[in-house]
Amino acid sequence: MNISDSLKIKNAQKIMLRGLGEGDAIEALRSKNNIFRIGEAININQDLYAILDSSLNFSHKLGLPIHGIIGYDLFKDLVVEINYTKRFLKLTNQEDYRRKSCKGCEELNLEFYKNKPYVNGVVDIDNRNIPVKMLIDSGGSDALWLFENEAIGINSNAKFFQDFLGHGLSGSVYGKRSKIKAFHLNKFTIKNPNVAFPDTTSIGHALDHKERHGSVSGNILKRFNIVFNYRKGKVRLKKNRFFKESFRYNKSGIELAHNGVRLVKDDTGFVSPKTKNKSSTVEDNTQIVYSPNYKLRLKPAYVILELRIDSPAYRAGLKIGDTVLSVNNKPAHQFALLQDLMELFYGNHNKSIKLKVERGGEVLTYSFKLVDMLK
Template sequence: MALNKMKKWFVLLLISTCLGLSSFSQDKFIIQNNKQTEKIKFKLINNLIVFPVEINGVTLSFLLDTGVSKPIIFNFLHVSDTLLTKNTETIYLKGLGGGEPVKALKSTQNIFKIGDAVKIDQDLYAIFNNDLNLAPRLGIPVHGIIGLDVFKDLIVEINYSKGFLKLSNPESYKYKRCRKCEQLNLEFYNGKPYVNAKVEIENKKIPVKLLIDTGGSDALWLFEDDSLGIKSSEKFFYDFLGHGLAGSVYGKRSKVRSFQFNSFVLKNANVAFPNAENVFSATQIKDRNGSVSGNILKRFNIIFNYKKASMIISKNNKFRNSFSYNKSGIELAHNGFRVLREIKNNSVKVNATTEASNDNIIKTNHYKISLKPAYAIVELREGSPAAEAGFKTGDVVLSINGKSSHEFTLHQVMQMFYADHGKRIRLRIDRDGEILNLSFNLQKLF
């Protein structure tokens, strides 16, 4: 009798183990802990979410991007050599920008871990285009981007106010009651989420369908369409808008009177109207009018449920922050390192030898050699205050308002250019070995 019970127990244990292995081996992300949920801290840099992802045992920094359907690493960093990627083949990917499709290396059977969220058979795409290096423009290492594969498998909460992601298995997820929340319906094209909103342009409220793009740092991109009334006001300026897979994107920057998600209304929101030739492929998606990105999304805490095609939003402490923009005309990027020789003072105490003598302090100078980040001008808007003051692309910034540039993060330096109209900015620069002191006032454009 005892033997039969032992056999029965063994059979049940074997079935349970097999079921566990079966669920673990599924081709999707699953939270592998008892709580069925995992919290991941992230950094919000230039309105973008940067968080750790482990691939084949190597921990990297990724952007969370609802606008991408494939996980991508930037292979010029030689990351794929470390990842031991398998079963590779060459393909070509198309994206925003005016260039040709970019070459990528596809590999399969990669193991991805985001905290306790695990997927053991993940495709991965390595891109060799140096222009897609995000690290210099963000000032921190960024090795890749990931989107659809996380969102389609899990409930994803983005808490912009506290800086964490909460990932949950859909089967065990329970919504909390929220009286001040709004639920928005999602539509999907090629695995990317779209949402309906309204914009107010020249006293006309216009319904728009927008890609939700957590991988974009701007507030709002709209595709100009005179028939719908989607066009820039008379107050605008031309600017560099960003990099896509296929090259740089340029266009107009302006304001809309309001942006609206159901009952939530944001006044005087920033908007960009990209040049049509830079976003041609995006405009081919039926009824798409543009994108809503980080500078608007960060004002909400968001719960994405792709399986139910829903998005629940609530205001956070960033909601009432005013929309600002770069009033200098300068875009900076991390440009390697500068070698600095810093004086290090050492004081040596010499004891007195007679009663009449005082203790003597002998000072000696030693030099400490260190590497500090260098920030260079990579984009300069024509006619901007910085351009009029004589700055040029390639100038390396040594100091800002009398303080060494390496004492700031790149993000902190760029934030100075978003300050109030009229603020004086003094920059000391290195131009091919020539040291120059130039200055300008930030200029309000609308």
């Protein structure tokens, strides 16, 4: 059975998609007139794209089950509210939406290019205010991406470092990380945000839109509760409790990914000899193998996927492919989410990190301190 059969895709057409990254275009299936449901919201005329390359799996990079991405074809006929503080997405029919008065809200115009939303803002670089047109990238985790353009003054300042920026449809994206003085969205001023300047080799496709200067992403957007109205070309912003939160970044040089499972000994107590060599499955699909004195559980394995050259972790001796066993003496499998583990790498300058890893069947321990490259 092929992917179009398993997803019950009708009238599937093979196409090539090009996204961010240093690689080539990828093969996908395009299907029209599908029925798509989220909660009680139903779209009966949904375009669907199925990626055929199994290596483009966001789930193992995020440590969560990710089955796809929603976008313009769903949003265009609905009013979409994203509440980052209460963590919900609300979809409302245009006919049923009642716009509430809102003190402190700011409404901005949306512009669309190839069905993607853009908003106008201003960046303050070296005490110069530069108008910019930014793609709204709600799926990105950074704050701002800017495309370097010396003609209008968009470039990295003296303090920056080269880093892995993320994964696109066409591969990994690399570039510079830095900070700017401020980013303005009408009356809202966001001070000292992180900014990334992706390499031109990774963003050739994005530069097709000549008026685009970059992207505004999750670490900016999460500071607002947002209402999108694509049909009217508007987006409404209201500051939330994250607005004044400081901007942080990964100071270790390590990017982790979920990579299968590993057997973990659970010393929670003595197990009756009657259960020796038996196994069972519990609710979270964790398989348990019983032994007289302990249990063996299958738990997620986290490996080093990317490692910044000359970073603290790199200098300590860690390598891509190492399986992380513990961080600061806490077993890796005890972190509820991959993001919770990664959060330790966003700590303050000089914070000590101790990693125990497995490499080629050997258990190794490394220690280093986080370094703030932008101090």
